[in-house]
Amino acid sequence: MPVPTTGDLFRPTDPDFLQDPYPTYARLRVEAPIAWYAGWGKWIVTRHRDVDALLRDRRLGRVDHHLTPATERAPGNPAHAAFDAIQAGSLLEIEPPDHTRVKQVVHDVFTPRHVRALRSRIEALVEGLLDGLEARGAGGFDLIRDFAEPIPVTVIAELLGVDEADRHRLLPWSKAIIGMFEPERTPAMEAAAVTAAGEFAGFVRDLMAAKRRESADDLISRMVAVHDADPERLTEGEVVANAILFLNAGHEAVVNVSGNGMLALLRHPEQARAVRDEPALLQSAIEEMMRYDTPLQFFERLVLEDMTYGGHEWPQGTRLCLYYAAANRDPEVFADPERFDVRRHPNPHLAFGLGLHYCIGAPLARLELAVALGALLRRFPRIALAGGEHRFQPKNVFRYLTELRVTV
Numbered sequence: 001m002p003v004p005t006t007g008d009l010f011r012p013t014d015p016d017f018l019q020d021p022y023p024t025y026a027r028l029r030v031e032a033p034i035a036w037y038a039g040w041g042k043w044i045v046t047r048h049r050d051v052d053a054l055l056r057d058r059r060l061g062r063v064d065h066h067l068t069p070a071t072e073r074a075p076g077n078p079a080h081a082a083f084d085a086i087q088a089g090s091l092l093e094i095e096p097p098d099h100t101r102v103k104q105v106v107h108d109v110f111t112p113r114h115v116r117a118l119r120s121r122i123e124a125l126v127e128g129l130l131d132g133l134e135a136r137g138a139g140g141f142d143l144i145r146d147f148a149e150p151i152p153v154t155v156i157a158e159l160l161g162v163d164e165a166d167r168h169r170l171l172p173w174s175k176a177i178i179g180m181f182e183p184e185r186t187p188a189m190e191a192a193a194v195t196a197a198g199e200f201a202g203f204v205r206d207l208m209a210a211k212r213r214e215s216a217d218d219l220i221s222r223m224v225a226v227h228d229a230d231p232e233r234l235t236e237g238e239v240v241a242n243a244i245l246f247l248n249a250g251h252e253a254v255v256n257v258s259g260n261g262m263l264a265l266l267r268h269p270e271q272a273r274a275v276r277d278e279p280a281l282l283q284s285a286i287e288e289m290m291r292y293d294t295p296l297q298f299f300e301r302l303v304l305e306d307m308t309y310g311g312h313e314w315p316q317g318t319r320l321c322l323y324y325a326a327a328n329r330d331p332e333v334f335a336d337p338e339r340f341d342v343r344r345h346p347n348p349h350l351a352f353g354l355g356l357h358y359c360i361g362a363p364l365a366r367l368e369l370a371v372a373l374g375a376l377l378r379r380f381p382r383i384a385l386a387g388g389e390h391r392f393q394p395k396n397v398f399r400y401l402t403e404l405r406v407t408v
């Protein structure tokens with residue numbers, strides 16, 4: 001069949017689209033649910049049933065270099081070497097058997113059982129922050145900088161074993177590194193990502209040396225011990241890449257759900273009241289925040305072997321953008337999908353992905369968000385949006401606000 005294209009429907013540099021992409025997704029789902037976008041040389045996939053099926057399809061992967069011997073691979077851009085090095089062994093950028101081997105070293109740290117043990121630490125952290133905000137008085141605060149950011153940054157830094165004095169470096173490094181995942185990135189964004197990757201890798205290597213001198217009960221110490229005992233079980237590069245992945249992924253999307261989600265909740269004051277008065281609604285409210293304004297709008301997959309899907313013929317190497325954010329508003333799966341509804345149930349959203357690369361941090365993220373947002377609504381029952389406009393960062397992959405001023 002002729003190749004369907006996104007035509008004029010999809011304009012990923014249009015400022016209106018970047019502020020509110022959902023009307024475009026709605027049209028794409030109906031008019032061009034699987035369509036070629038020449039601007040990126042990639043397919044755009046927007047229906048829930050397709051995103052769901054393709055995430056489970058083992059003919060697709062995040063990368064294909066496990067299929068090609070190193071000597072036959074096309075050389076990367078030498079200017080990006082420092083960035084490529086921190087990607088190469090990260091869980092998100094490897095496929096089985098390497099993915100299975102690396103995940104086995106770390107996975108129990110993030111299981112629901114292990115994560116539950118962190119609850120009291122997270123509660124103490126949140127209450128401490130709220131005490132400080134309450135002491136400031138009636139002026140209100142920036143929900144992102146003053147509340148949402150410090151929680152997951154502290155939790156993931158403690159899990160990995162990063163000293164308090166170094167934690168302020170994590171957010172800027174992460175923000176620079178994620179710029180490389182944006183298809184509309186500029187050369188300046190690429191340069192910033194490469195610089196941050198080099199600095200971050202150096203920092204992690206120094207930390208590894210410190211853990212070798214004095215091991216502790218943290219994930220970097222554990223990865224170092226596994227590597228030192230058997231470098232084939234976990235390479236040095238994999239320790240660095242995954243430490244960086246956890247230290248970035250461990251806060252980035254949690255902060256973005258807090259910002260996007262609280263904006264949605266406070267735009268619906270009756271729903272905010274319901275969550276405050278009926279704490280049993282907290283968990284479904286958090287799921288709805290992730291569905292309604294998904295922080296990672298899409299992730300890419302690569303076709304690993306020639307395949308046909310839904311009448312489309314995709315040779316090996318074809319790239320697909322699986323739009324979790326569009327799938328999450330698909331009326332075939334969600335009744336009245338444009339409505340923010342804290343009682344929505346069931347809510348099979350794809351904000352954490354699905355299949356092999358399903359978010360390892362989902363139980364931790366859910367716990368952090370429940371503790372933090374529950375306590376916030378209890379402590380400040382009159383919390384409301386301060387006046388002014390709320391502009392999302394003009395990004396295609398990462399959807400987030402950098403400021404959300406509230407009054408209490």
Ligand code: HEM
Binds near residue numbers: 299353354361362
């Ligand atoms: C609400 C917050 C979060 C959201 C929305 C989120 C979202 C996602 C998504 C969509 C993926 C899959 C990417 C793909 O399909 O290619 C993913 C993977 C991942 N996430 Fe999260 N994440 C969150 C929090 C966390 C936290 C707290 C951690 C803690 C370490 C984390 C660590 C990871 C890792 C390591 C992967 C790669 C897993 C793999 O490839 O096997 N994430 N996340």
